[in-house]
Amino acid sequence: MSAPNITPELQWSIEQFYYREARLLDNRQYQTWLGLCSEDISYSMPGRNNLLVDNRERGHESMIEVDRELEGIDSDGCPIRDENYIYLMLRVERSFKINAWAENPPARTRRIIGNVEILDIAGDEYSVVSNFHLHYSRPGARDFFYAGQRRDRLLEVDGDYRIRRREILMDMADVNVPTLGLFL
Amino acid sequence: MLDPYSLVNDDASLISRRCWSDASVYEAEKQRIFGRSWLFLGHESQIRKPGDFVQAYMCETPVILARSEDGQVHASINSCTHRGLPVCRASHGNTRRFVCPYHNWSYSVSGDLVAIPQEKQVAQCPDKSALGLKRVPRLESWRGLIFGSFNDSIEPLEDYLGDMRFYLDAFLLRFPAGIEFVGSPQRWVIDANWKLPVENQLGDVNHGPFLHAAIIPAEANQEIVDYGYSVVTQPGHGATFRLLPEDAPVESVGWGFESIPGQTGGAELQEYLREVHAQASDRVGPIRARMKGLTYGIYPNLSFLWSNAAFKVSHPRGPGKVEYWSWSVVPADAPAHLKKILRANHTSFFGPGGILEQEDSESWMQQLKGANIGFADDRPFYYGLGLGEEKPHADLPGLVSSTANEFYARAFFQRWRDDLAAEVRA
Structure with missing residues (x-):
C-alpha cells in the first residue's frame, strides 16, 4: 500500500534518477555525481553489531529487527562513515589525483539499483529506500561483492532531485572488502 | 622454524621477507610473542x-x-x-x-x-x-586501559609500559575525566601481515607525504619536518609527535584543531578545545602541553593514533591475514553533542571507510605479495635508514631522533627476533 500521491510518474522519475546516478558512479564521473548531492547532505554508513537477543522480546519481530543492530550517526556509538559535503568533496578531489593509490589503477565497479520504494513525501522531500548489488574488481585481487540498502531523503529541485540524506546499510557481517570508502 | 637470527640481522637493518609470510614463523609468534606479552x-x-x-x-x-x-x-x-x-x-x-x-x-x-x-x-x-x-x-x-597476558610470570603492566606512560599521559591526563571509547570498534579483515599496521603506527610517519599526498596538505608535512620527533622508550614501544615552539598559537598546538571536525565543527567545539588546551600545561606540564602527537605503538600490537584520536589493535589471523580493530576515543567530560562531532575525526579517515587508511591497507596488501615472491629471499627488506642516529634527549625519555630514522622499526624487530629466539635457544 502506498501513499495516494505516489504516482507511477513519480516512481519512474525517481528510478531514472537512481539509474543515472549509478551510471555516473560506474563511469567514475564523480565530479558530475557530486552535483547530485545537496550541499547540506548528511552521508553516513552505520556500524552493524551482533547483539544479544532480549528474552522479553521473544515472539515479536522487534527481537531481531535490523535497526537495533545499527550504530548510526544519531547514536552515541561510532558509525563507519559520518560525512557532510566537505568530506564528499575531499573524496572526489582525491579520486582525480595520481597518488590515490587505492584506486590506481581504478577499481571497476558495476552496480544494480533495485527495490526502489518511496516511503513518504513531505513537501518537496521524498523518503526513498533502494537496494544495491555492486561488483568490485581490482587487478591482482579477488573480486568483491557488496550488497546493501540506501535510505535516502531526496529533495526535488526544478524537476530533478538532490540527495539530502543518505544512510547506507552494508550487509556483510564481517568486513573483508578492500574499502568501504566507495560512493554507494 | 627458521632461525630468528637468519630472519633479522644483528642491527635489524635487514628484515627477511619470510618474517611476514612464513607459516612456521607465525606459529612461533603465537606462542612466543602473543603467549608471553601484555x-x-x-x-x-x-x-x-x-x-x-x-x-x-x-x-x-x-x-x-x-x-x-x-x-x-x-x-x-x-x-x-x-x-x-x-x-x-x-x-x-x-x-x-x-x-x-x-x-x-x-x-x-x-x-x-x-x-x-x-x-x-x-x-x-x-x-x-x-x-x-x-x-x-x-x-x-592502567588509566582505564585493560590488558591481559597468558604469561603467569610477566612483569607488572606499569613496568611493561615503562616510559611510554610519559607519552600516553600527555594525552590521557590532558582531559580532566580522562578518555572514553566511543561505541563498537571498526573491525576490518585485510589480506596483510599483522606487523605492518603495527609498524605503520609505531613510527612510520615517513610515508605520509608520499602515500597520502592526495589528502595530507604540504604544510602538515612541513610541520613534521620542522618539529617532529620519533622516540623509542624501549624496543617495541615508540611514539612520534611534534613538539611545537612555546609561542605556538592554540589553534596550531591544541589537541583537536588540526582535524576537519576541529576546523568545521562550530564555535562551541572550538571553545571547548581552547579550554582543554588552556588547562594542558597545569595538567601535563609545559613540555607535554606543547606535544602534538602523531602515532604511538605498544608492543606487540596496540597502537594509538593521537592525531585522529583512535586506539587500534592488529589481531593476527594467520601469516597473511589480519583483523584490524579501531576505536574512536573522546574526552570523557565533553558534552554528548560535541563527542558526536569529535568522533568523525576517526570514523571517516580511518577504518574500512577511511579516506586516509584506504591507501595504507592497499600498501599492506601489496607488501604481503612482495613478501611472498619466490627467488627474492636473498633480497631482505632494507630497514637501515638513519642507522645509529638516535640519541638521548634532555626532556624526552627514551632514544630520540627525526621521524625519518627507522630505528623504531629496527628496535621492534630486534625485540621480536629475541622473543622468538628465547625458547628456541633455551
Missing part, C-alpha cells in the same frame, strides 16, 4: 556497569571482558568447558549469564560455571568449581 583487551569505559561485557581477542584467542556485580573486571576465554562452543555470540552487551547453546551449561559473567542442566540425571555431579571458563591468568589495568 595484550590490550579494552577500556573500562566499555564495561561501566555490572554485567557489561565486550568481546576481545588475544591474537586468535577469543576473550570475553566483563564486569561482575562486585565491580571486578574479568577476562575469560570464550569457549565452553563441555564441548568448546563459544558461550557468547554478541559483540557487546549486558547479561547475567553466558549460556552455551549446545547443552545450556551456563556461566556467570566472571566465568564461573553455575549450572549443568544434565547433572540432576546423573549420580556423580561434576565439581563445577573446577569447570569454569578458562581465565586469562593475568589481568591489569
Whole structure:
C-alpha cells in the first residue's frame, strides 16, 4: 500500500534518477555525481553489531529487527562513515589525483539499483529506500561483492532531485572488502 | 622454524621477507610473542556497569571482558568447558549469564560455571568449581586501559609500559575525566601481515607525504619536518609527535584543531578545545602541553593514533591475514553533542571507510605479495635508514631522533627476533 500521491510518474522519475546516478558512479564521473548531492547532505554508513537477543522480546519481530543492530550517526556509538559535503568533496578531489593509490589503477565497479520504494513525501522531500548489488574488481585481487540498502531523503529541485540524506546499510557481517570508502 | 637470527640481522637493518609470510614463523609468534606479552583487551569505559561485557581477542584467542556485580573486571576465554562452543555470540552487551547453546551449561559473567542442566540425571555431579571458563591468568589495568597476558610470570603492566606512560599521559591526563571509547570498534579483515599496521603506527610517519599526498596538505608535512620527533622508550614501544615552539598559537598546538571536525565543527567545539588546551600545561606540564602527537605503538600490537584520536589493535589471523580493530576515543567530560562531532575525526579517515587508511591497507596488501615472491629471499627488506642516529634527549625519555630514522622499526624487530629466539635457544 502506498501513499495516494505516489504516482507511477513519480516512481519512474525517481528510478531514472537512481539509474543515472549509478551510471555516473560506474563511469567514475564523480565530479558530475557530486552535483547530485545537496550541499547540506548528511552521508553516513552505520556500524552493524551482533547483539544479544532480549528474552522479553521473544515472539515479536522487534527481537531481531535490523535497526537495533545499527550504530548510526544519531547514536552515541561510532558509525563507519559520518560525512557532510566537505568530506564528499575531499573524496572526489582525491579520486582525480595520481597518488590515490587505492584506486590506481581504478577499481571497476558495476552496480544494480533495485527495490526502489518511496516511503513518504513531505513537501518537496521524498523518503526513498533502494537496494544495491555492486561488483568490485581490482587487478591482482579477488573480486568483491557488496550488497546493501540506501535510505535516502531526496529533495526535488526544478524537476530533478538532490540527495539530502543518505544512510547506507552494508550487509556483510564481517568486513573483508578492500574499502568501504566507495560512493554507494 | 627458521632461525630468528637468519630472519633479522644483528642491527635489524635487514628484515627477511619470510618474517611476514612464513607459516612456521607465525606459529612461533603465537606462542612466543602473543603467549608471553601484555595484550590490550579494552577500556573500562566499555564495561561501566555490572554485567557489561565486550568481546576481545588475544591474537586468535577469543576473550570475553566483563564486569561482575562486585565491580571486578574479568577476562575469560570464550569457549565452553563441555564441548568448546563459544558461550557468547554478541559483540557487546549486558547479561547475567553466558549460556552455551549446545547443552545450556551456563556461566556467570566472571566465568564461573553455575549450572549443568544434565547433572540432576546423573549420580556423580561434576565439581563445577573446577569447570569454569578458562581465565586469562593475568589481568591489569592502567588509566582505564585493560590488558591481559597468558604469561603467569610477566612483569607488572606499569613496568611493561615503562616510559611510554610519559607519552600516553600527555594525552590521557590532558582531559580532566580522562578518555572514553566511543561505541563498537571498526573491525576490518585485510589480506596483510599483522606487523605492518603495527609498524605503520609505531613510527612510520615517513610515508605520509608520499602515500597520502592526495589528502595530507604540504604544510602538515612541513610541520613534521620542522618539529617532529620519533622516540623509542624501549624496543617495541615508540611514539612520534611534534613538539611545537612555546609561542605556538592554540589553534596550531591544541589537541583537536588540526582535524576537519576541529576546523568545521562550530564555535562551541572550538571553545571547548581552547579550554582543554588552556588547562594542558597545569595538567601535563609545559613540555607535554606543547606535544602534538602523531602515532604511538605498544608492543606487540596496540597502537594509538593521537592525531585522529583512535586506539587500534592488529589481531593476527594467520601469516597473511589480519583483523584490524579501531576505536574512536573522546574526552570523557565533553558534552554528548560535541563527542558526536569529535568522533568523525576517526570514523571517516580511518577504518574500512577511511579516506586516509584506504591507501595504507592497499600498501599492506601489496607488501604481503612482495613478501611472498619466490627467488627474492636473498633480497631482505632494507630497514637501515638513519642507522645509529638516535640519541638521548634532555626532556624526552627514551632514544630520540627525526621521524625519518627507522630505528623504531629496527628496535621492534630486534625485540621480536629475541622473543622468538628465547625458547628456541633455551
